[in-house]
Amino acid sequence: MMKHYRKELWFNVPGRRGFINITTEVQDAVNASGVQNGLVLVNAMHITASVFINDDESGLHKDYETWLEKIAPHAPIDQYRHNDTGEDNADAHMKRQVMGREVVVAITDGQLDLGPWEQIFYGEFDGRRRKRVLIKIIGE
Numbered sequence: 001m002m003k004h005y006r007k008e009l010w011f012n013v014p015g016r017r018g019f020i021n022i023t024t025e026v027q028d029a030v031n032a033s034g035v036q037n038g039l040v041l042v043n044a045m046h047i048t049a050s051v052f053i054n055d056d057e058s059g060l061h062k063d064y065e066t067w068l069e070k071i072a073p074h075a076p077i078d079q080y081r082h083n084d085t086g087e088d089n090a091d092a093h094m095k096r097q098v099m100g101r102e103v104v105v106a107i108t109d110g111q112l113d114l115g116p117w118e119q120i121f122y123g124e125f126d127g128r129r130r131k132r133v134l135i136k137i138i139g140e
Helices: 021-032 057-070 090-098
Strands: 003-011 017-023 036-046 049-055 102-108 119-124 131-139
Touching: 003 021, 003 119, 021 036, 021 119, 021 131, 036 119, 049 090, 049 102, 049 131, 057 090, 090 119
Parallel strands: none
Antiparallel strands: 003 131, 017 119, 036 049, 036 102, 036 131, 049 119
8 A cells, every 4th residue: 555754844044055964854754654665755845945966075065056156146136137026036046946946766675765975955045044845755
């Protein structure tokens, strides 16, 4: 019989941007679900945040910061029409678009079926307030 499980993770990153490894929290949700074989969807439920998979290496994370700022710089904020509404986060929307909304990972024998060095991350691009990530698990 198909099982399903839902959990939310909440974050409040104190700065504008940050990357948080959430692999352990996702595996904990898989364990709590009782699903041995299936899929887990992990998605940011905010349009200025991301969930992605990559290496947990600090140099790479600094490279992401530099690269994202080159392709969608925060300042000057008047370069973006979205910011005409009084916002200052148009760049965060674009960074999220590049880094992605969600990941789907296979569950095999009760474990996340990740490749070598793969970890799941929450990416924040307009922090300083509470945001959530959805974990949805289906399987047997």
